[in-house]
Amino acid sequence: MTEVVDPTATAPQLRTGAWRRLLRSPGMLIPAVVLALVIIACFAAPLLGLVSPNATDPLHALSGPTAQHLLGTDSSGRDVLSRLLHGGQATLLAGLIATAVALVLGLPLGLIAGYYGGRIDRALNWVSSLVQALPAIVALLAVAAVIGSSPYAIMAVFGVLLLPAVFRPVRAAVIDVRRELYIDAAKVAGIGDTSIIGRHILSVVFPVALIQTGFIFGVALIVQAGLEFIGIGDPTAASWGAMLQDGFNAIYGNAFLVVPPAFAIALTVLCLMLLASAGRDLASESSTPSRRARRRVPAPGSDAPRGLLDVRDLGIAYRADGKDAKVVEHVDFYVREGEILGLVGESGSGKTQSVLGVLGLLSAGGAVTNGTVLFDGRDITALSPKELNRLRGRAIGYIPQEPMSNLDPSFTIGSQLTEPMRQHLRLSRSEAKRRALELLTRVGIVDPERTFRSYPHEISGGMAQRVLIAAAVSCEPRLIVADEPTTALDVTVQAEVLDLLRSLVAERGLATVLVTHDLGVVADMCDRVAVLRDGHVLENADVQQLFTQPQDPYTIALLDAMPSRLPPRDVTQRQIGEVVLEVERLRVSYPGPRGTAFVALDDVSLDVRQGETLGLVGESGSGKSTLGRAILGLAQATSGDIRWDGRSIVNASRAARRELSADIQVVFQDPFSSLNPAMSVEDILVEPLLSDPTLTRVQALQRVRGLLDQVHLPKDAGRRRAREFSGGQRQRIAIARALCRSPRLIICDEPVSALDLSTQARVLELFNELQDRTGVAYLFISHDLDVVRHIADRTAVIRHGRLVELGASEKIATDPADPYTRALAEASPLPDPVLQAERRKKRLESRMASL
Known part of the structure; x- marks a missing residue:
């Protein structure tokens, strides 16, 4: 297929390049250095030999900068520099408390709402909207009237009011990540919800929350200073807001008093905002190399053009x-x-x-x-x-x-x-x-x-x-x-x-x-x-x-x-066992506009036997992938039944699904999207094995090495990440994960359609080899009749959510009974110009006859 890859570098190089670009950028370095200096200066103030921030000198009140008082004194004769640095401690700490509370509350609630959806999501969304609707300053004034003027307690309450600023972006990020195939793969592997959220989702959405903290911290500083300015806080403690209030009270005596706290607040907030923006750029990795000019090369001298x-x-x-x-x-x-x-x-x-x-x-x-x-x-x-x-x-x-x-x-x-x-x-x-x-x-x-x-x-x-x-x-x-x-x-x-x-x-x-x-x-x-x-x-x-x-x-x-x-399936050599999976009159529908329903599957019935490969063929929108997802519990059935070993699993609980994952596994179409890019191959394969409490990590690693050998991957594959492999190798990793718990059925959802021809042939050969060795059954979903003819014992053809034909793969491919199946077979181009010209002529004649 057409290459849609970055030919310049691997993913690790891109990430390193993104860091380098940001570190070289003044927009990252300057605010980081300035903010670090502000924090160090404030918290190192007791070591600088400054006078006490509350020590008064009435004889030198409202004096300008001198050698003894570098920024002058306020209306009570207190040293402005000492109060600025010591007051920075209180202001920064209060802002940190509000930010931490917002992060501690908003991050887990956003994770829970985004992951579980449904009623939990609606309830938490309602709470977030309610909190967001509260007028923050009025609420803080009311809290101060009840609990007193402790700035830290008030800012903790303000952190609760800032909860939506973390909750909403985290929830949106989780919803996006939840749609990734590697999350579905983790569910099918029997991994618990807590592990999925902690290992697969948190690492992706945590940067989103951290980026928000920069903005939240800046807002918290401004609000804290505003509250101190209007007198809500400890009147005996130094803070930037209290210094602003003193400066405005004495603005006609010494207008300069307003400048130091105002400058400190503005500088700190600006640095926080710039760092948050830089973090957003890093998370999106949106930086691209500069465009290069074409190098002009002279055309060959006297050679005439060979064509247009x-x-x-x-x-x-x-x-x-x-x-x-x-x-x-x-x-x-x-x-x-x-x-x-x-x-x-x-x-x-x-x-x-x-x-x-x-x-x-x-x-x-x-x-x-x-x-x-x-x-x-x-x-x-x-x-x-x-x-x-x-x-x-x-x-x-x-x-x-x-x-x-x-x-x-x-x-x-x-x-x-x-x-x-x-x-x-x-x-x-x-x-x-x-x-x-x-x-x-x-x-x-x-x-x-x-x-x-x-x-x-x-x-x-x-x-x-x-x-x-x-x-x-x-x-x-x-x-x-x-x-x-x-x-x-x-x-x-x-x-x-x-x-x-x-x-x-x-x-x-x-x-x-x-x-x-x-x-x-x-x-x-x-x-x-x-x-x-x-x-x-x-x-x-x-x-x-x-x-x-x-x-x-x-x-x-x-x-x-x-x-x-490729040769057709040799059904004479197969050892087919008893029925393990039964689908009976299955219907899956989704709500549509104006109360209508979109029917993805309608009255579908089929079965799969142990050691058998059943091919499921259809065009896009036919419902073939929906059937696979319904069997895996990733799509909810509207009616009908799905039975495993005679037991209904159509409405199985989460716990029952985790137990079932030992028997039913999946290989998705896109191997890269189904593998967590943040985890090594070894960790990806070990994770489902550790759901068995009797298995130690050492034993799990031994099994993983054996699986990698079974799918013909190099010995060092476990230590590498998915991005370091080719498409075919990634699909082999996905197959190894599906085999981790020795399943009896694997749902193969278009597992070779994203692969090149030569890679596709090798992966199909691997599927056959593993089936011969383990006796696993496959439900092989594909749009290609020729692929299914090679891999499957029987083939089911689906159109608009309904089965139209079911039978032996060779007969379906060469002598189909249904007109739709015939149309599929005749529309697929053959790698033979003569035969293809004859087929095209017949197609055009048929089209003309129908006019």
């Missing part, structure tokens, strides 16, 4: 921490008008970085370091940003991978289509709208007027991709760059979009560069293919030759790893 787009010896590098990381080296390809060139490769191959370099859209820190990019004989790398912007959209169209992410949710489809046409083609508003409606009709949208008026969230993913195709050709470009244009789409929608793109290329004579990881799409669409790996082009060939006579061993390995070329 001619890329020669392209090199791209990213700079991080002063070093260049090369992601593309010596890449050569070209495409002629009316031709489709496929750039194919696995994640990290450099295919997307190559086209981003062509378009001048490299991320911050990236630059073309060598080579030329000739468009119609003109070197794009030598153009200024303004010239390049005029070229993009007008002469070069771009179709991105994620349709919904590339449409602005704030504007209608129509405004996003007409704006480029008005800018590049100088059309009037009415002319641009007419042309946009024509384009929407051309790309197969049934109701173009309605779509024109719609916002992106009001259309489907397939329609959004059609809109982006219309946008790409709206200004009559000569070159189209399509970056994984169908990756986010279901196979049936993908077939329609590919047919549309092919017809537009033929109709307009467009030169097209198609970036993809799917060799089936290449066979369906492309005339020529360039195969990339590690930033280099390994093979450049005609599409027919690539599939029949591949030359490079890597290309051969990619073709052999295609799911359609």
Whole structure:
């Protein structure tokens, strides 16, 4: 799939770089140093040999600065510097008390409300809103009238009033973290709620609370000084607020008395606010390397361009921490008008970085370091940003991978289509709208007027991709760059979009560069293919030759790893046991608008036997993942039953679910999101094992090392973190975690869909190997019939929450009975240009016959 990785550095380097950037920044260093000096000066005041803050000298009252009194004296002749430093102790301590109370109360309550939700969340939210609604100063005055003028007691009460300032951001952060897959994985592993909150959630949300403390501390200082100013506090003790009051009382005698306490308060609050802001920047790690200018490289002397787009010896590098990381080296390809060139490769191959370099859209820190990019004989790398912007959209169209992410949710489809046409083609508003409606009709949208008026969230993913195709050709470009244009789409929608793109290329004579990881799409669409790996082009060939006579061993390995070329499941060698899981007439629904309900699953019944793999196939939104989550207890069933070993578990308690985790485990689709990035692999795997009180940590570590060996990971894997592994290795870690407690059933939710072809084949082989060794059963959820045909004994096909077909995997894949299953099988592109052309012809004939 298209690489969406930072090619410049690993995550540890990024975090180190963030610290370095902040420490080098005056915005971090100056307030930290100043605040430290203020605190040290205040609490070291008794050691500085100053006079007592309450010692009076009436003969020198209201005197200016002298050698004996560096900041002068107040109306009672007391030394201003001594009172400023000693008073800082009381003021800072009172502010600290209020902050600590707010943190001690707000942090655990925010954790509880965000994690448990439901009634607990509503009740705590109500309490927080009630506290927030109280007028703070009035409440503090009332408290002072009851308990006296102790500043520390009053500020403790103020800390309670500040509770919402910690509770609300912590609760919001917990709700976000709670949706992470590694939290679901911890629940399924049988880990208790207290451990999940303490080990997995607290470490993520604690920085949020700490950032808030800077703001809260600043507010507490101001309020404490204000209360002292109006006389609420100990009149005999020095404090910055009391000094302000004295200064205002004597403002006509010596106006300077107001300056020291006011300056101390303002300086301390400013430093706290700046540090809190710096902490927020650190937590978000939003700093990015500065953008680098392109290095202009002269085009080759007398060589004529080989096509409309001619890329020669392209090199791209990213700079991080002063070093260049090369992601593309010596890449050569070209495409002629009316031709489709496929750039194919696995994640990290450099295919997307190559086209981003062509378009001048490299991320911050990236630059073309060598080579030329000739468009119609003109070197794009030598153009200024303004010239390049005029070229993009007008002469070069771009179709991105994620349709919904590339449409602005704030504007209608129509405004996003007409704006480029008005800018590049100088059309009037009415002319641009007419042309946009024509384009929407051309790309197969049934109701173009309605779509024109719609916002992106009001259309489907397939329609959004059609809109982006219309946008790409709206200004009559000569070159189209399509970056994984169908990756986010279901196979049936993908077939329609590919047919549309092919017809537009033929109709307009467009030169097209198609970036993809799917060799089936290449066979369906492309005339020529360039195969990339590690930033280099390994093979450049005609599409027919690539599939029949591949030359490079890597290309051969990619073709052999295609799911359609993997052998079908050999059911004759399987030892299938008794039924362990039964799902009977299961229904899962969610509340919708105006009292309606969205039905995710409806009347679903199936069973899984010991040692068997049951495949569950369907497109996005079909309900297949919801079924897996309902079995795991992560989605609440509306009706029906789920039985494990004949015992109903559909409404199992939290304690019962923890016991059940020894038998039922899960492997999620995204291995990185399902592994806590803050924990080592060893800790991730040991944690579920320690839920068994009879097992010591030493015994758990021994089992972990054995599990890592079973999934073929290196011996040192346990000491490393998830970010240090490749996608395939991360999935092996997730599989090892699922095996920790020797389960009898593993729910595999799209476990290989996020992996590259070669990695996918190896992980599927590992699943088979582990099943042969342990006899574990799998519920294997996938959108790919070919993958399920290879891994599963039986296959269930689900559509719109209902099962439409259930039977032997080989029969489902090769001779399906249901029309929907047939449509799924026929829409999935085959890695064979000849067969794919025949299939496409039949599809078009069928479409014409239906009109």
